[in-house]
Amino acid sequence: MNKLYYLLIIFVVISCAPNKIEADLLVKNAKVYTVNSLFDTAKAFVVKDGKILEVGIKPELELKYKFKDVYDANGMTIVPGLIDAHAHLFGLGMTQQQVNLVGTKSYQEVLDKVIAFQKEKNAAYIIGRGWDQNDWDIKEFPTKVELDSLFPDTPVSLRRVDGHAMIVNSKALELAGITSETKMSGGEVILRDGKPTGLLVDSPMKLVGETFPEMTLEAAIRVLKDAETICLENGLTTVNDAGADKMVIELIDSLQQAGGMSLRLYSMVSNSEENLDYFLNKGIIKTDRLNVRSVKVYGDGALGSRGAAMRKPYSDQPGQFGAMITTEAELKELAKRIATAGYQMNTHAIGDSANISVLRVYDEVLKNETDPRWKVEHAQIVTPSDVALFSEKILPSVQPTHATSDMYWAEDRIGSERIKGAYSYKTLLNESGIVVLGTDFPVEQVNPMFTFYAAVARKDLEHYPEEGFRKEEGLTREETLKGMTIWAAYSNFEENEKGSIEVGKFADFTVLDRDIMTIEVDSIPTTKVLATFINGKKVFSSSN
Template sequence: MKKIFPLFLLCLLIACAPEKIPADLLVKNATIYTVNENFDTENAFIVKNGKILEIGIKPELELKYNIAETYDAKGKTIVPGLIDGHAHLYGLGLNLQDVDLTETTSYDEVLARVITFQKEKSKNYIIGRGWDQNDWEEKKFPTNKELDSLFPETPVALTRIDGHAMIVNSKALELAGITTETKMDGGVIGVESGKLTGILVDSPMSLVEESFPKQNRGYNKQALLDAERICLEMGLTTVNDAGLDKEVIQLIDSLQRRDSMALRVYAMVSNKPKNLDYYLNNGKVKTDRLNVRSVKVYADGALGSRGAAMRNSYSDMPGHFGAMITPADSLQTLADKIATADFQMNTHAIGDSANISVLRAYETALKGKTDARWKIEHAQIVTEKDFDKFSKNIIPSVQPTHATSDMYWAEDRIGSKRIKGAYAYKTLLDKAGIVVLGTDFPVEKVNPMYTFYAAVARKDLKHYPENGFQKKDALSREEALKGMTIWAAYSNFEETEKGSIEEGKFADFTVLDRDIMKVEEDSIPNTKVLATFINGKKEFSSEEE
């Protein structure tokens, strides 16, 4: 009888226990930076139907839920799914199909890579990207003399790393219809001694790009999926693509709906008449993975190619001021049109002249609007009095690795006075209350840990300079992580669905091999992504299963 009673009591307790709630995934044994309002750290959470169901302590969650799958983080660090606030996903994919010219140290190396590529691929039109004359011993633009000699009948177009300059051979110029008489506002067509040099800066590049071979749907699909693979490997769960045509946006939507593409995309519509006519008239597009509600505009060019629009001439090129790609009056007309359609305007502005032109256009167009969340992409060189114009209604979207890439020559370009208002991320944050972080890949590397490191250390990957570049504008680690998660989500009108690990939000999270909030600063760039989850599904893993 004594043995029967305990058995009876156990059966009674089991019968009275509440039935466990079905759940898809338990994530346990982790240092979880939730990036919620209090920036809490947690140990475990439950996922159901692609969303965070509950955050808590592992034993309690195991008792409460009937769990289909468990992910044991084994003490590693988990952060919200990382968001790249400004990048070119499709552009990265296209680059992967073309000649890679990044990290070339001379024009001769550029030519050698083109020759090797063409021997392997035998293309009818050779396209490449990634050269930067600032990394060469002779820091000046090349001419197309060598390209003409090597490829007299095959068009060649090689774009600078920033996408704002191009060296093309004579065959490409011929196909584009460019002669010494061609004139085009918003850029430069290189001419020396009455002959075309092959250098194009900003607007004239579009004439060459229009002559590129038209790619079919299969080619574009492969480009997108190749780029997505790299992003997932780097821990990204959302990418803001800064400028896409309607056809590419619709292809992304198609791939996502068929579950062929897991990555979430915030697609900025490229500022072209056909795109604006379609989207501004038909309205926003929003699914769980795609958000189309913004227009990407170029105010000016890039600093590296001296295309950034400056109030005073360049310090290393007296009399040269850069150029506005979209003149001030056109910016205002466009801003008014976008505001009327209730779309967001995201404008590339590098030079101080471009930044004030954009700020003025925004202020006029946004009168009476308090939650527009328009963005200035790059906000790279800002005059001191203009910082006050940034806010949560006019948000700075910046790329920390631009500072550490440009720091070697930027002061030569703009002088010691103007450099103080350049790459001023902490100042922008203090004024706006928010700052969005991205990479601008493929201009910079995709790796978001490089973004995080450049933001907090203000150093390059060789840990130079020792005390950081203009360290007063470094961000704290908490600020940097927010800029890559919740603040980026806010700028996309998505803060209620992503950007932090909180109940009811998408189960997007990134598993790291070290605690980036605590490790020694110079070890941050060596951080590896162990796994990337979107909707609670593991989309990438470097761990042994």
């Protein structure tokens, strides 16, 4: 009775008002996880000029405002627009133009896919990505023997799934000028009997990349648009692009300014002299859709290719330590330059040696900085005693599906002691106060529901292992949603404009077909995105 009386009073008061307030959109009949400071839920909210105008319950909002449009969620769940805090947008788009080798179960399957691709495309240079020898019955790195036989006159370059190893044929080696005498710090040309096998790890791959055919402007736009489509279909409204060159960043900006790209980007500038000279001198670049204020640096390589820099040899390959792509001395000089420019430094660190090098440099350089929010990207294997160096100044940016992709072989690679400091997301959260979540796509799948499931359940998509991989390092659902929204926004210095559904923030939100905060945990990966909104405009709908 009291509730009815209250609603009648609201109706009388508001209906007596001379004019309703004009607004663009009412979102109603939803279970809205606002992800505000109290983690409140709501049923409806109002959008005007691309921003949240009011959050509340449906009756009072419908009486107060006059709407141009209404979105009825029909009881579905709405969360703030999802943010992928570590990904490679251009790389994702490129996978749509090249040989997709993700999920191949043998080297023969890789070869079959390359043959089929070439029959269709007749490419002058065959480029592919996605193989992972850890998924094969014979878990050995491939060689160029078969590629030479199949493609003696056409260069072939096939990147490993993590992007830190590459198998190429003799023609590609010839074009790149790579021989048995080629030596580069931060990587290796793998030899057998004194001759290149065709396998390259980290830095020598750059020599091959420099021989790729030049991309046209039209092709580059197609790559970005293809990637954007995939992101929007998966409910992403912001992507942290972990390493982009000047050309790509400027192309993204021009597309966004012309209305040809809706997706918001937090672009980390790739660490090269050309990029640093341009952006660090130019200063922070900030629009409503683009934020350029950070530099992406590679500390070491990847665990899967044994390129991650380890303090002690790999357990499954004595004598192999991995390698630093950027030495600690070089990291320190870079850090000083980046800090002086007012930029954020985000450094890839997989191995325990790389992580302590990055942490030591950050700790020293940031002593007098008040709010740097520098990130360790991946923070994958951290010696437990080193975790204390994470703080509100030094944030972990991790990818939960890396844990569930690597769990089958990671302990064999680094041993039972070092695994205790690996993929330790709860420990990192407890130390720094936040943990930032992403996918590293196209290394992993784009789907953020897989990220959510891996973080909470610590299982793969087959629900293995039953009790979860190192389950004590799992996150709660609330922590996980924060890591994909407000904490990711905070790490980008954007917490006042996105990351939650609150008054004054961008009307970026994602509509899901079920409540990921309450459903049975193993059903989380099958959650579907029904719609994606950016600035209150529907940029994807599953009904289209």
